């Protein structure tokens with residue numbers, strides 16, 4: 798597998814997952830300062846010039862969640878995702894979807910303002926309205942994580958990579974006070990050796 802990568806982006810999530818699996822992969826670093834992600838060559842891989850993109854089995858896969866689910870399914874024998882058709886698999890789909898479709902949109906504007914804009918155009922993260930909204934929307938996850946080690950209870954899965962990836966961003970752009978049980982969960986995820994390895 799080849800992972801197209803920019804530091805401090807969503808591309809960290811599949812990298813972390815590959816590190817958890819100790820799977821062989823090639824990391825293709827793109828330098829955003831040099832606009833390498835908008836080069837004609839990279840636009841042939843990802844027409845929006847975004848990361849991550851994964852090349853596997855002769856095919857390019859876009860979208861972080863699809864990439865993470867594909868990596869997990871390619872290593873199902875490692876227990877990194879529940880078997881298809883089980884109640885656990887349904888919960889797995891639910892929390893993956895909740896993280897990227899419901900929770901992440903609450904923080905993405907603040908994230909862009911804090912980290913993605915050119916330095917002279919960056920301004921303060923999370924507004925009070927955004928914080929209040931996030932504090933409401935995180936409720937199902939916050940309640941679910943209480944007393945749990947992992948999203949699926951007692952075992953680490955690819956859902957943890959995606960959920961913790963979103964909480965990690967939230968923590969870093971002004972929502973730290975609104976994570977509730979997610980704070981302890983996130984700290985435990987950050988202590989995982991594979992997470993640390995993926996930071997490079």
Ligand SMILES: N[C@@H](CCC(=O)N[C@@H](CS)C(=O)NCC(=O)O)C(=O)O
Nearest residue numbers: 806807845846847848849860861862
């Ligand atoms: N929904 C896409 C979003 C991809 C995305 O926006 N990636 C950001 C980094 S986190 C990026 O590449 N931004 C630079 C750009 O699109 O020009 C995914 O999850 O893969």
